[in-house]
Amino acid sequence: METNMKHCKLPGIPVVRIVPGSIADAKGIKRGDQLLSINGIRPRDLIEYRYLITEENVKLKIHQPDGQVAALEITKDCDTDLGIVFLEDCFDGIKRCHNKCVFCFIDQLPSSLRSSLYVKDDDYRLSFIHGNFITLTNLSEGEITRIMNLKLSPLYLSVHTTDPVLRGSMMGRKGPAPVLDLISCFAKKGITMHIQVVLCPGWNDGKVLERTIEDLAAFWPQVASVGVVPVGLTKFRQGLPILRGITMPESRKIINKVNSLQETFRQRNGVSFVYLGDEFYLKARQPFPSSESYDGFPQLENGIGMGRLFYDDFRKIRPSLPARLRQTRQLSIVTSRAGASVLLPVVRRLRLIKNLDLKLISIPNTFFGPRITVTGLITGQDLLWGLKSSKGEDVLVPRILLRRGTSLFLDGLTVAEVERRCKCSIHLLDTTAPALVECILKLGGDRL
Numbered sequence: 216m217e218t219n220m221k222h223c224k225l226p227g228i229p230v231v232r233i234v235p236g237s238i239a240d241a242k243g244i245k246r247g248d249q250l251l252s253i254n255g256i257r258p259r260d261l262i263e264y265r266y267l268i269t270e271e272n273v274k275l276k277i278h279q280p281d282g283q284v285a286a287l288e289i290t291k292d293c294d295t296d297l298g299i300v301f302l303e304d305c306f307d308g309i310k311r312c313h314n315k316c317v318f319c320f321i322d323q324l325p326s327s328l329r330s331s332l333y334v335k336d337d338d339y340r341l342s343f344i345h346g347n348f349i350t351l352t353n354l355s356e357g358e359i360t361r362i363m364n365l366k367l368s369p370l371y372l373s374v375h376t377t378d379p380v381l382r383g384s385m386m387g388r389k390g391p392a393p394v395l396d397l398i399s400c401f402a403k404k405g406i407t408m409h410i411q412v413v414l415c416p417g418w419n420d421g422k423v424l425e426r427t428i429e430d431l432a433a434f435w436p437q438v439a440s441v442g443v444v445p446v447g448l449t450k451f452r453q454g455l456p457i458l459r460g461i462t463m464p465e466s467r468k469i470i471n472k473v474n475s476l477q478e479t480f481r482q483r484n485g486v487s488f489v490y491l492g493d494e495f496y497l498k499a500r501q502p503f504p505s506s507e508s509y510d511g512f513p514q515l516e517n518g519i520g521m522g523r524l525f526y527d528d529f530r531k532i533r534p535s536l537p538a539r540l541r542q543t544r545q546l547s548i549v550t551s552r553a554g555a556s557v558l559l560p561v562v563r564r565l566r567l568i569k570n571l572d573l574k575l576i577s578i579p580n581t582f583f584g585p586r587i588t589v590t591g592l593i594t595g596q597d598l599l600w601g602l603k604s605s606k607g608e609d610v611l612v613p614r615i616l617l618r619r620g621t622s623l624f625l626d627g628l629t630v631a632e633v634e635r636r637c638k639c640s641i642h643l644l645d646t647t648a649p650a651l652v653e654c655i656l657k658l659g660g661d662r663l
Contacts, residue, residue: 227251227278228258229302237298242287244277244299251276251284260340261304262365269293304344312337313353315387317456318413323449323583329627331618339370346516348373348411351397352386363400369407369439372398376412376419377430385418395430402437409513410441416461420469428476428489435484442514443473444492447592450584460586466499477508486510493522494589497556518589521646522557529561529648536652539569540659547574548611548651549601554590561648571659576601576610582626590646591615595628602637611654614643 227249233239251257254274258264267273275287289297303309312335315322321335339354339362341347348371354362362370372394376382379391386392401408410431414420419427424443431438445461452458461469473491480488487508496503503523512520550558555577562575578601580587582594593616602610612630617623622630634641644654 228306230299231302232300234296234298234300238289238291238295239298242275242289243285244275244287247280249278250299250301251278257306259305259307261301261306261344262340262367264301264306266365268297273297305338305340309334309336309341310338310353311335312350314350317385317387317418318415318446318458320447320449322455323447323451325451328625329623332625339367342371343367343369346371346409348517350386350392351394352388352392359397359400362406363404366404366406368405369409370401371409371411373411373413374427374431376423377427378423381419381423385415398431398434398438402434406437408434408438410438411514411517412441412443413446414443414461414469415446415458416465417459420465424469425472425476432480432488435480435488440510440513441489442492442517442519443469443489443495444518445494445498447589448584448586450586461495461498463498463500466495467501470495470499470501490514490519492518493520493557494518494553496522497553525557525561525646525648529564529652532649532652533564536565537568537656540571540656542660543570543572544609544655544659545572545574546609546611546655546658547576547602547605549576549578549593549598550613551588551590551593552577552579553588554613561651565652565655571655573655576605592625594626595624595633596626598624598633599628599636602633602639606638608639609658610637610639610641611651612641612643613646615646617643 230244230246230248230250232246233244252275253264253267254270256267258267271291271293273289273291275289277285277287279285314337319335321333324332336347337349337353338347339349339358342349350373374382374394375385377395379393382394383390383392398408412419412424412427414424428441431441446458448458448460470491473489476489477487480486487510490509493503503526506523506527509520509523512524515521515524548558548562555575558575562573565571566573578593578597579585580592580597581600582596583592590613598612616625617630624633630641630643642654642658644650
């Protein structure tokens with residue numbers, strides 16, 4: 216390693232982990248170092264970093280914790296990663312959202328939560344890297360040009376309505392917020408887009424929704440999917456525009472209309488194109504569509520198709536379920552009101568396994584309010600209330616309740632603290648049917 220004794224005065228990009236056995240590991244780069252440049256360029260984000268390291272000859276400058284700057288020369292194959300993991304994906308800071316959307320969930324949070332939850336991002340890079348939905352209203356001309364030049368695809372866009380005036384109003388802007396022209400530009404560059412519509416009854420439903428879907432369908436296949444999800448409303452809406460949740464009759468009406476549109480799109484393009492969030496079917500008390508209707512589940516992370524996928528996965532493993540557990544176990548599954556509706560048929564089947572006493576605990580959202588029924592927004596305080604009678608029990612808790620990579624719930628309580636106060640044992644698991652069954656069988660001394 217060739218070392219330059221000069222001290223670095225410019226901030227670097229913090230390294231949080233080195234992949235064991237990687238090039239970076241072999242070169243002695245360590246957690247706590249800071250990347251200064253690659254071939255003389257300081258990358259602005261993970262996208263540019265990945266582009267720069269595709270060179271076969273790479274020169275790195277690394278700022279070490281003792282103040283020294285190490286110059287490293289690396290020769291490698293163009294598709295070989297260096298094995299460096301960074302703290303953030305946007306090295307120059309996340310681009311913030313300046314809209315005041317009438318339905319913004321962040322504006323409906325109480326003031327007592329951890330600071331990171333109040334960050335409104337509207338960064339196209341996080342859309343490309345992680346599938347975050349962006350509005351396109353906070354882009355500069357340079358950023359638009361970069362998206363098209365690099366052909367960053369796919370992108371995930373929050374549209375809500377294609378009516379410019381209504382869209383501007385829903386986003387709390389002073390004027391119209393047109394979106395179709397920019398979608399058209401991206402489509403011409405071959406960029407794939409997935410669209411989100413947050414449905415607010417009385418605002419962008421009915422004929423407005425139909426028009427939005429038809430406008431977006433004109434750009435298929437570059438606009439590959441449109442996902443419609445119901446607005447989420449907490450009890451902390453003081454001073455915000457008046458909104459209401461969707462009703463059962465409205466859910467059924469929307470399902471019927473979307474079914475008709477899907478049939479048309481399947482005849483025209485071979486795919487359903489528009490998909491409804493699971494909450495619509497749960498509210499309407501109607502079964503989820505078939506797996507084929509979801510065309511590969513393009514918006515699964517948006518809560519669209521998760522119920523159907525859960526049932527399909529469970530159906531595959533159901534024949535291999537044991538008749539009994541080796542050890543008698545009493546277990547409780549924690550979920551939300553909406554989650555309980557999905558889990559109940561599966562739990563009924565699992566209860567047929569002898570030596571298994573399985574309880575389903577549906578926890579109302581006392582923190583955000585009763586209109587929030589999704590599992591991912593259950594807080595530690597909700598668990599304290601819901602598990603007050605679970606002393607000494609083994610409790611299965613979905614991992615999605617925690618901040619990624621931590622043991623923190625949304626309200627800052629930890630898993631250990633909830634366990635201590637409820638005097639129970641918490642077992643974290645992913646929200647899939649195989650993960651649920653595997654956890655139950657493991658605790659019961661069996662294997663799938």
